[in-house]
Amino acid sequence: MTDRLSEDQRALRNAVRELADERIAPRAAEIDQTGEFPWDVVKLLADHDVLALPYPEAYGGLGGDLLTLCLAIEQISRVCATSGLILAVHELGATPLMLAGTDDQKQRWLPDLAAGKMLVAYAITEADAGSDASALRTRATRDGDAWRIDGSKRFISHGSVAGIVAVFAVSDPDPAAVKAHRHLTCFYVEKGSPGFAADRLEHKMGIRGSPTAELTFHGVVVPDTNRVGDVGQGWDLAMRTFERSRPGIAAQAVGIAQGALEVATKYASERKQFGRPIGQLQMVGAMLADMATQTEAARQLLYAACDEIEAGSPKAASWAAMCKLFAGDVAMAVTTDAVQVLGGYGYITEYPVERMMRDAKITQLYEGTQQIQRLIVARDLLTKRD
Amino acid sequence: MAGILVIGEISDGAPTRLTLELATLARGLAEGSGAEAHTILVGSGAGSAAAAVATYGPGVLVVEEAGSDAPAAAQLAAVVAPLVAQRGPDWVLIGATPDGKDFAGALIGLTDLPILVNGSGVSWADGGPQVEMSTFGGRLVTQSGFTGKRGIILVRPASVVAEPAARVGAVETVSVPERQPLPEVKVTDHVSQVGATASIEEARIIVGGGRGLGSPQGFEVVQALADALGGAVGATRAVVDAGWISYGQQIGQTGKMVKPDLYVACGISGAIQHKVGVQTAGTIVAINKDPDAPIAEFADLMVIGDLFEIVPRLTDAIKARKSGGG
């Protein structure tokens, strides 16, 4: 599709695409219908080292750069958004650890994550704190060599299946600290810790196979050696994590759009009305053309963003926001149009586009709503730089 | 000796049909060019095979050799290379069989002669041989020639029809100048395997089976038709890779190239890799459920239907006809 990719990026993209087409695509409808977390897909991705992509080679990973990771997420999401999210969250949850963990901490957890033996989740959102991270309430209180965590998190992807969870808790509730963004600390909490539970799973519009959990913390004791980054560094880690995780969601969105485009195009070339394939009717053709153009634009913006972010651009936050903003809106528009192209058939579950449309919506909501992304881009535009 | 030298192959004391085809070809080229032509036979049994070859015209050179435990091509090279160096034929014709190719390669290594391969036809023009070759998956047929006055030509089976000559050629026993043995390889055993059959490249009628057969048992239907027609069984790569039949029966780009008078394709889609191996057959009949299968593009007769309904009935009809009925 593009010669901007290096040879091994192309080889990797093709290998993941083949795997997705042959082994994941046949499962997609079932995963959506049953709403069951596809452990078989986790194993498949682990066996093929896909889950090792985000991690450094020193810890058993493949040392893939951001673009390589996004290529893989895109190809999987093309056939199943739930499965694509498995890889995206696998990167998201471990990013604070990779950014700020000690060598000891990385050694404790990264090898199992790279081997796909354990999953990881990322818990920042709370019932009353979504876009407004200053409203976080989950508390971490110092207790000798350890910390006590009390509170709850909501809408945590993989929260119920992860072996460890990156938890962002308030370590300093002082308004001055909150204002200075020094109020949060990041802890990795292990599953099975007394007082830590993953309860209520949400019933969702889309990505139904992905477990979205509420996590509760009742006096959960976490050793200080599980703290990642400095006390008060949580906010900074979260912001830097977004720079790497938002492209992953953009990749999921581009993948969903591509999948829908392919189904719609195939349908339009086979379905005949008025004596010819409907793709030849101008109104349908125009829709397909817009869908294809938008998808390609989202893809190219994503690839450019990955390169910029990987190169350490000072505008990384804006790039991440832009590509996620654009791709999410494109996914929603393209999948909606895909249903339109299929007409009545697009509305029934026998065809995958209604599922893709339901799946697409989340890309406009999580990892920061589209409105938050716009705030970030605007702020960056208005920032004076030398 | 200037002229043309055919390297003959012997099987069970008799010359192979390809050898007779090459002898016929050499005779034709010699007549067209005024050059001399000989066929050389090497090995124990060369003497008795020589008489048969001589009826195809060109002179026959016999080298009686005891068998050894070296591979056939190596034995040939040890003996023929020094003869070629000594007698200096201008053109050497070799059959494109596995042993033929091994031998031709060794000959290049020892004599540095130029070579044209994959020949499906040889004619004489402008003072030298012109070799016809099918390339690029059969999309092109090329004519190639040598820039010099000497060379080796590898010729495919069934490129020429073997025809006895008006006059029987002379048979001459020759002795070999110093043998040049190749680095040692020992043949320590010959293992027969159930299902392995004689080379299908010689067959005049081939019935091929592909994925449409559904299972290894599907080949029973193909074999029955082949038996009724007096032909051999061929296969596509897909079913060989699936283990339904042996590699020796594979027809196509990475298998055998065949040119039978009749090829009956059962449950074969006709993908290009298979097409390459069979497209020069005299007549191609295809039986397939899928009317859009690519084989329709190069078959002469295409029967759309269930091969398990068609093929057994066809087998019966042919048997009936052959026994005087139908």
Add this chain to the structure above:
Amino acid sequence: MHIVVLLKAVPVVGTERLDGASRTGRGQLESNGNDEYLLEKALKLTEAHGGEVSLLTVGPAPALEALRKALAMGATRAYHVKDDAIVGSDIRATVAILEGAIRKLTFDLLFVGADTSDGQGGVVAPALAVRLGMPYLSYASEIEPAPDGSRVTVHRLSPTGYDVLEAKTPALVMGTQVLGEPRYPSLRGIMQARSKETVVWSLGDLGVEAGNVGEGAATTRVLSAAAPPQRSGATIVKDAPDAAVQQVVDFLAARRLI
């Protein structure tokens, strides 16, 4: 154990063309049909007995793609002979170039894939063996080095089954697809291929004179090319089985095939 696998980079099947000078056009390249089977066998052998697999290819820059895939499958390093003067080389020149390259390497086994129908006729490998003074074992359906690596046993396909061949190493083995399906490169392999060694040689590095190879030195040439005679399209028979079979019988009888 060190096994060198020869990779022929050939035009992707279906994309081949002759350019204006009747030379094979240089488009996208991939590994020759059977070469990956030999690579797979080499990888299996070194995985079982220890050792490394090196690749050798002669070809223009696009040959790199085939090399990269082979490195991703698990080969340790690649040698790439690249020189504009090679274009248009005939079989003799190809043998000379390969000989020059192989003389720079030390190995126990040299693997070559059986030619495809559009290949060089299966003669390069035996010619090479003679030039190198190495035993040549062809059409292998099985390859087994001795535990100490000093000898190799090969099953050579025959019309009735196979012959068992033995020779001392270093030896040149030409093998077939019967050796076993090549593995898909793993993601780990693809990522690791980036850091694997690729040595690039020109003709000068091999001690081969540019004047002895290439188009100018070719001993054969294409005189003309044409599309093959078109088969007039198929007669389609759609009748019920009995009627269809009768038509086939009549058709074959009319052509005197039965």
